[in-house]
Every structure is written in C-alpha cells, then in structure tokens.
Amino acid sequence: MSAPVPNTFNAEQADNLEDIEKQFAVKAVQHMQTYWAILEKVKGSSLRLTRIDDEIYEHLKRDFPEFDPAETIDEDKMKSKEGKERWRNFMMAYEKKVDDYNFGTLLRSNPKWEYGEKETIFVPRMQFYAIEIARNRLGLNDWIYEQAQKEKAAASKSSA
Helix, strand or coil, rough: CCCCCCCCCCCCCCCHHHHHHHHHHHHHHHHHHHHHHHHCCHHHCCHHHHHHCHHHHHHHHHHHHCCCCCCCCCCCHHHHHHHHHHHHHHHHHHHHCCCCCCEEEEEEECCCCCCCCCCCEEEEHHHHHHHHHHHHHHCCCCCHHHHHHHHHHHHHHHHC
C-alpha cells in the first residue's frame, strides 16, 4: 500500500485546461437540454427536481425574501460580492445533501424566455435548483409544456 499523495493542486494558479473547460461546457449544455425536454413533457408545476424540493423552496423564501421568481434575474447583483456571499451561505447547506450542488449549470435569467445566448447565465447547480423549484411551484414554466403540446398537436394534424 502506497502512502497518500499530498494534495498540492492550487486552483488559483492552475492553467485553464481547454479540454476540461470543454467537458464542463458539454455537461452544462446536456443538463440544459435535458431539463428543457422534461419541461416539454411534464408541467413544471408538477415536477420535482430533488427529493428535498420543499426544504430548498422554504430556505430560498427565508434567505431571499426579496427574490421574485417571475422577474428577470439581475446577474450583476447575484454575482456581486454581497450576492456571492449570500448565495454561498445558502448553497453550503446542501453540500452533503445534493449531488453536484456546486456544478456549473445554465439558468434562464427570466422564466418567460427560452435558453439563448443573451438570456442564459452560468450558475452553480444549487442556484439553478432553488430558482427553478420556485418557478415551477408558481407555474412559471408551465408555458413550455403547453407550447410543446400545441406544436405536437399541430404536427400530428398536418401529417394526418
């Protein structure tokens, strides 16, 4: 049995390895596509994203009482020094409860919009969960399902 190797990796001094960055981007895009596909098949208001959605939703309302899930997210405010600190404190409560809680994920900045280059922000997975759980609870994502069903009906009508 060999001796453990000390962890000498310093993220602050590490080179950005292009392949690793590409892999993260691919994973984030896959997550985005999967989530959108689910919202097209299931009304967001009836969807559970984690086994502890209720806890996350109540925690979000308690720690961010000013947050309105229907409004456009102010990315500058969210990523300001104070915003980062508030969100970091929120997220750390889920470090041992939610897998990949800190994994980079794409989030629409407004629930009325589809994913797009200017409408999407990069956030840790826990922020995505908190915000999307709130949006789903309020039925703000149901339009995606309804739109997909209309398109599906129109496509089957035209092929009949």
